[in-house]
Amino acid sequence: ELVLTQSPASVSLSPGERATLSCRASQNIRNFLAWYQQKPGQAPRLLIYDASSRANDIPARFSGGGFGTDFTLTISSLEPEDFAIYYCQQGSNWPPLTFGGGTKVEIK
């Protein structure tokens, strides 16, 4: 089973700061990676797919990159509504679809 490892597990930042989240795959998944945002009590929301394509209505401050086994999600300037948990997910070698353990972005 393909494993996704996210780092850091949590990060404390201030509004306006840049956030860089990492996701590492245990095998080469080309660019078949997605990022989701989840706020407390809500369902996950697709942010990025194919490693760097923004989903519908996602602000330009969210960007993704990477290929193969190493991927990043960058939030260029944190807005108050961006404090949440972020998950990566691989869509290449499945079943099973697998998710990373998540990175919690907290307000400093």
Next chain:
Amino acid sequence: QVQMVESGGGVVRPGRSLRLSCAASGFTFSSYGMHWVRQAPGKGLEWVADISYDGSKKDYADSVKGRFTISRDNSKNTLYLQMNSLRAEDTAVYYCAKDLLGLVVYVIPSYLDYWGQGTQVTVSS
């Protein structure tokens, strides 16, 4: 707009059964693969099962294989998850989610672009 509403969750004793439903609207349900994903309290996301747009292909996580059955009724725009022999470790919020890509049985890559609000399943004696 795309909407998916799960129902059927509740509190159930270990070993019993439960059937979840997911009513979809706002898109051509019969053209898209569908998934169930769950989230245990305070934990991350765990994929449970998927079904292709035409129902011909079904896949399951090892943790539920042989106990859970995914199905769909395209005439009713509804997805189901029959859960038998429930265990305490099945306690979670269960989400239905839609594949980004449609009209493909073997969807690669698979991403989940719309999710329902979730339904809580609690297995406890």
